[in-house]
Amino acid sequence: MTPQPGRPGEPDGDPVVHVVDDDDDLRQSLRFLFGSVGIQALDYPDAPSFLAEFDPAEPAVVVVDVRMPGMSGFQLQEELLAREYPAPVVFCSAHGDIPMSVRALRGGAVDFLEKPYDTQRILEVVQHQQGRARELFAAHAARAAVRERLEGLTPREREVLALVIQGMASQAVAHRLGTSVKTVDVHRARIKAKTGAESLGTLVRDILTHQVEV
Incomplete structure (x- = not known):
């Protein structure tokens, strides 16, 4: 060169x-x-x-x-x-x-x-x-x-996040995964904390805007 x-x-x-x-x-x-x-x-x-x-x-x-x-x-x-x-x-x-x-x-x-x-x-x-x-x-x-923000999520948290991206509320996510709404809400809180998101809504927006796979 x-x-x-x-x-x-x-x-x-x-x-x-x-x-x-x-x-x-x-x-x-x-x-x-x-x-x-x-x-x-x-x-x-x-x-x-x-x-x-x-x-x-x-x-x-x-x-x-x-x-x-x-x-x-x-x-x-x-x-x-x-x-x-x-x-x-x-x-x-x-x-x-x-x-x-x-x-x-x-x-x-x-x-x-x-x-x-x-x-x-x-x-x-x-x-x-x-x-x-x-x-x-x-x-x-x-x-x-x-x-990079998503790297620390567990497989279960990614499952929850993928369903949230589809527009599902906690109750629907709980029904789909066969767990309780309380457990889903715990996952949602952990996802928010681990990714540093202001809210799950802003995280979902970033994921969709930049076409990132969960």
């Missing part, structure tokens, strides 16, 4: 751009292009290098070549999906075709660009995706925070 000045997440808040491509000249030209408009770019000669060095918590856009020795761009995309990495992924290829672009987009890529690049086009795409990256990483962090 070529060292770059500064680090992502500095005061300007602009997401970094990760360029993953085995073509040295192309990576250099993209660094120059992005740098000319104030976009910080970090580059990697292959997918394993990127996976070993990138910071998954820092907002970013990934520009990746489809065909690379070893791990392909598609395999990298699958790995990032498995890690729930929220960065927008832009695929590039000198040998692109419709099936290849369809595969990339179905896998979650936001665009598929052909080489040689139309410089204005790639700048427009990346700058637009930087805005999306801020939103995606913020949502990802919020979802992770809700999951």
Whole structure:
């Protein structure tokens, strides 16, 4: 990876751009292009290098070549999906075709660009995706925070919470679980205390808003 000045997440808040491509000249030209408009770019000669060095918590856009020795761009995309990495992924290829672009987009890529690049086009795409990256990483962090709040719940408390999310009152929950209303209310109180929620209503709202599984 070529060292770059500064680090992502500095005061300007602009997401970094990760360029993953085995073509040295192309990576250099993209660094120059992005740098000319104030976009910080970090580059990697292959997918394993990127996976070993990138910071998954820092907002970013990934520009990746489809065909690379070893791990392909598609395999990298699958790995990032498995890690729930929220960065927008832009695929590039000198040998692109419709099936290849369809595969990339179905896998979650936001665009598929052909080489040689139309410089204005790639700048427009990346700058637009930087805005999306801020939103995606913020949502990802919020979802992770809700999951963390739920980590201390017992299986029984999760059962109760899942039924509360369905809109059931304590009496209905007690009937469904074959227990007493008093026991259900004890579970509700513990859920509230363990998650630090102002109320179960606000906790349910956070769970539904960020689409967290209980």
